[in-house]
Amino acid sequence: MTAPSATSPVSRFLEGHLRRDAQAREVSVARFMAGLSGASVVVAAALxxxxxxxxxxxxxxxxxxxCVYYTVLWRVxxxxxxHPAVPWLNVAIEVSIPAVVLAFDLRFQGPIYALTAPTLVIWPTLITLATLRSNPRLALAAGFIVAAEYLGIYLLFVRPLLPDNPLITLTxxxxATRAFFFVAAGVFTAILARHFLQLTRGALSALREQEVMGKYVLHERIGAGGMAEVYRATYCPEGGFQKAVALKRILPAFTxxxxxxxxxxxxAELCSSLNHPNIVQVFDLGRHGGTYFLAMEFVDGLPLSGVLRALARRPLPVAAATYAAAELGAALDYLHRRTGPDGQPLRLVHRDVNPPNVLVSRFGDVKLSDFGIARGAALAQLTLAGSVRGKLGYMAPEQALGRSFDGRADLFALGLTFHEMLTGRRTLQATTDEALMRAAVDQQLEPPSRFNPEVPPALDxxxxGLLEKDPARRTATGAQLRGQLLALQGPAAPFPQGQALLAQVARDAQEQARRATMAREEADQVPTSQKLTARA
Structure with a gap:
């Protein structure tokens, strides 16, 4: 297997991990050195x-x-x-300790004792200790520092005190030969550290290969639910072809x-048969490692719920909201009109239209996802007595009551989502699940202009019309909804500005989410370091 290059994802992951772990390593070294220094006080007194x-x-x-320095450093x-300079400072201090001891030996015992004292044996050990920082440059620097200190002390202080004909080992x-060996020790430990990093990269690369689900290489996790998780992945069959996909797999505990x-x-079976620009497409279904997975179209963006969350209870720009609703109307119209191979209507119902299941790309694309409970209308009824399929707070009254329903239930859910986009607040609100289901039936809904004065009467x-409790009076089809929205004039019109406005909001929300993730990772470093230190 070819070793990963320095710019490969494996190398970048390893380098990032080592940088994040540097604090934990220095905590361990500081604690060890504080204890060793304290014990050295007792040993020195005994001698x-x-x-x-x-x-x-x-x-x-x-x-x-x-002892005081390392104790304070450990606490800090x-x-x-x-700070990234801490490992460099500590290595410089550690490899300089024998130089200070040599100076003490020279002062109290003379030059011959200083150059033959057993404490000099510690120097190569301290050079090797720099390898524990997993940084070849630190080990190399340690070797050169020791050689420079040793030669400097000898030439400036020891040699003038030696007799005219000293021992040959003191010439x-x-x-100079000893100094060369110190440098060689630094070079050797640097090579050792580099070799260790290469082996680690190889091991990580091999581990990643084990994490390939068929021809899909997993990257970071981008979503998770109670029973499944979604990863950004790369479809990479032989021949060098690669394609970004989203890979959804069942958690092992629920296989x-x-x-x-x-x-x-x-x-998977349903979505693989759907082909519409506003519906997330499914490419593949498989089983790997004891769990099922499906490969889907990757949308570079966020769920609509994440976009609304980033706005912090502020509404979307009106044109952006009407554009998103028009695109979702087109998706639902396609879904509801879908026919089977025999030409007969399938009467499909999504049953779970809500902000988490609407994906918004950084380019303003809008796609409906998560068809896990979509069914034909004839079968889309209560599965068990007293239970319903769908997200509470986004159900049509007939769906919440367990009555027969059709695609108009999806349009009611879209109306609730649309209302939320225009107002920045949940339309149906309650403190319990039971109250949420009652709210779908009983709550008197107010027009979005009640909360957002920029919404014109025509859009109200x-x-x-989508939120009519009686399905017979409700907007009948997604195509009808899209036609109504395209007829809007002025700032509320979905075109030509709606997609650009939605794209800008999505990019801002994505950047805000990225910064929040980085902040959480930085905040997690301290407890992680403490946990690793406790194990050391």
Whole structure:
């Protein structure tokens, strides 16, 4: 398998993960170094009789300073404060500790002891420790810092104090050789760190291949419900062809739920037969890894519910709302008029028209999705006594009462959604599910101009025609609704400005959602770091 390139999604994911995890690693290092420094105070005190009290006191002071520094750093990092320069500063401090010890040895024990003291053995270990930061440049820098410090102390302070004919191991040639080995240790650890990263990239790439559902490579999750989740994915068969899709799969815990699997398969079978620009198309249905999935058209945008949420109870621009409603009217008209292979009407009913099931792209495209409970009108009745299919708060009165209904129930749901687009508020409101169902039947609905003075009387009449409680008086078809909307004049007309206005609102909402996601990820770093530190 070819190693992923430095610009591949795997490499970018790994680099991003290492950056996010840097704080957790430094917390662990700071805690370890604080404990080690505290123990060194005790060890230095125990060696006082062997190395002299002057050197002992210096070593105890150095250990105490390091203990205080790393303790403070540990507390600061745990509080959530972090800067990318912290690993570089810590590596510089860690590899410089033997240099300070060497200076103490030189001051109290003389040059020969300083250059042969056992503490110098720690230097290569500290260079290797830099590898734990998973940054080859840090390991390389550690090697060069140690070599520079060692040579600098020798040339400036040790060599002038050596006798004329010192031991051969103390001559400049041998000292330069040791410095070279320090640099070599840095190069070696940098290669080791780089090799580790390459192995990790390879492992992640192999893991991603295991996450391919047939010919679909999963990316980030873009939606989830109680029983299914949706991923952005890439359809990538052999030959280099790629296509962005949305892949919806049943959560593993519900693969044995026969009723839900049946609805899932019905959605795929129905949508695969639908071909309309305002309906999300389904390309494929399959089973992989013990769960079912279906591949759908990917809409680069947000659900209408997300767009309305970003507006914070403010209405859509009127032209944007009429444009969206006209597009949905066209989708429902196509669905309701759909015929079978024999030419007989299928009398399909979506049964779940509401803002979460309307997708708005960043280009202003409007698409109806989630046909999981769509059925023929003859079968679209109560499944169990006392239960109904559909989203509470967007049901037609006849649907909420469990009576026979047809495509006009979808138009009532569209009317509620349209009303919400124009007002920025839910049309049917109640505190309990039972009250919501009663509201669909009993609540007196007010025209959208009551909450938005920019709505003209002609548009009020169109919306209220959709919201007639009696199906016989309600707007009969999606085509009729679209015709009424296209007849509007002035600022409320869906064309020519409606799509551009809706696209701008969708892009703003998408950017707001992206920033909120980034803020949540940054906020999650602190508790994640604390959790990792507790496990270390």
């Amino acid at each position: 006082g009789g062997l190395i002299g009290w002057g050197l002992t006191q210096s070593l105890m002071g150095l250990s105490a300073v390091l 990092l745990r509080s959530g404060v972090f 400049p040639g041998f000292i 044995d739920n026969e009723e839900f699997v049946t609805l899932f398969r019905q959605e 009449a169109i919306v209220m």
